[in-house]
Amino acid sequence: MRSFPEIESTVLINLKTGFSQEFDGIDLSVSPNKERIITVERYIDEENITIWQKQKEGDYQIVYESDPSELKAHLDSYQNRDQRHSFENVDIEWRSKNSVLIDFYYLINETDDVGYRVRFSLVKNASSSEWQMIPIK
Numbered sequence: 001m002r003s004f005p006e007i008e009s010t011v012l013i014n015l016k017t018g019f020s021q022e023f024d025g026i027d028l029s030v031s032p033n034k035e036r037i038i039t040v041e042r043y044i045d046e047e048n049i050t051i052w053q054k055q056k057e058g059d060y061q062i063v064y065e066s067d068p069s070e071l072k073a074h075l076d077s078y079q080n081r082d083q084r085h086s087f088e089n090v091d092i093e094w095r096s097k098n099s100v101l102i103d104f105y106y107l108i109n110e111t112d113d114v115g116y117r118v119r120f121s122l123v124k125n126a127s128s129s130e131w132q133m134i135p136i137k
Helices: 068-076
Strands: 009-013 020-024 027-030 036-043 046-054 060-065 086-096 099-107 115-124 131-136
Touching: 020 036, 020 046, 027 086, 036 060, 036 086, 036 099, 046 068, 046 099, 046 115, 068 115, 068 131
Parallel strands: none
Antiparallel strands: 009 020, 027 036, 036 046, 046 060, 086 099, 099 115, 115 131
16 A cells, blocks of 8 residues: 655755745656756655746746646546556657656556556647647547
8 A cells, every 4th residue: 555645846946046846746847948947746656747937036836737637638538447556657758848757657456566658749849839748639
């Protein structure tokens, strides 16, 4: 049996200035140019992806949050109808400042190492400046 905290967050602190900011989620990755941060929150049977954009003042503001129904529908297409698989890990890889790969890993049984990966790409559309989630099958 696994336990899940009610709220997951990460606090980043600038050691030179003392400025700190709290981010929802514990899986956090900073873009190569430090302009964006992506976080993944995990709850029981639910995940959420958030992208934060650095502001002139030095803080980060949310510019994208995954649509829970869209994300859940894609993740559920990999799940067995009779059994929920155990979330094991997430990998976040920045491909460029406007492109991110996110891999969710699930165990089929908690007692062994057999599992599978569900992959998404998040891409910032150059013409509209909107982020788009693209499931990769």
